[in-house]
Amino acid sequence: MNTFNQLLRGLLLLVLAVFGMLMAVIFMISTAIAIGVLYVVARIKGRPFGVKAYWDQRRHTPTSKNSFKNKDVVDVEMREIH
Numbered sequence: 001m002n003t004f005n006q007l008l009r010g011l012l013l014l015v016l017a018v019f020g021m022l023m024a025v026i027f028m029i030s031t032a033i034a035i036g037v038l039y040v041v042a043r044i045k046g047r048p049f050g051v052k053a054y055w056d057q058r059r060h061t062p063t064s065k066n067s068f069k070n071k072d073v074v075d076v077e078m079r080e081i082h
Helices: 002-045 051-059
Strands: none
């Protein structure tokens, strides 16, 4: 009976391992498809595709000049935690 339980546990572990590997492969394939779509869209729009281009774009975006024009804080809610 002990051998049967160990065989059953081993089989369950094998099935879970194979299922996990299949899920990982599906995730990698979907990620590759998403990156491919982003690459094609970037090429169609004429933008460079890559991490450096992304960070350069994020760094050079103009910030809103109206946000926090007055640096004074006028409304603060405080709660005491006991």
